[in-house]
Amino acid sequence: MIYIDDSGFMGNNATLVKEKKKAFMGIWECHDLGELKEFLGITIRCSGHNIILDQKAYLTKVLDRFGMTNAITANTSLPYGYTPVAHTSNPDPTLWTQYQAIIGSLLYLMLGTHPDITFAVIKLSQFSANPSKEHYEQAKYICRYLAGTKDYTMVFDGNTNEGLSAHSDSDWAADINNRHSITGYFFKLARSLVSWLL
Secondary structure (H helix, E strand, C coil): CEECCEECCCCCCHHHHHHHHHHHHHHCCCCCCCCCCEECCEEEEEECCEEEEECHHHHHHHHHHCCCCCCCCCCCCCCCCCCCCCCCCCCCHHHHHHHHHHHHHHHHHHHHCCHHHHHHHHHHHCCCCCCCHHHHHHHHHHHHHHHHCCCCCEEEECCCCCCCEEEEEECCCCCCCCCCCCEEEEEEECCEEEEEEC
16 A cells, blocks of 8 residues: 555565565665554554554544543534534634634544544534534534544454445435435445445
């Protein structure tokens, strides 16, 4: 896998992996940092036949940045029954900047190792052009949930021999602001998510 100038080589044949890595390094100027332990802020650990991913270090920085390190934790990513409503007053430039910063940080966590916050983050990101103070407080509520779940990891179980499975659903025009439908899907491999969207 390659992302700009970061690359990782993986496989169940160590000899072949080393051979391909050596060939790659013969073409491109790069450094071999050894066994992959971190990639794009995601920590990678192996335990037996399991691969474990987390973003705890990045999450800790996010909570600290937005003053949520010692926040009272929440059991859900959004309060039960909460439905955000569009803000129609003039935009507040300071609030807009803060809101986009927190949503951007939450999006990176969501795309990396926290599919559990996907619905909440995508829902609130729809109001990034003109957020209200209430939207910002709900974004901080997601941080409260993350403060209580920062030890969550994604575990790929190599013992399962389970192939790729896909699931999707739609809520059929449930958005109260524009009557749009929201469709979501996720793909699993080795009992863990590999792709998801809402």
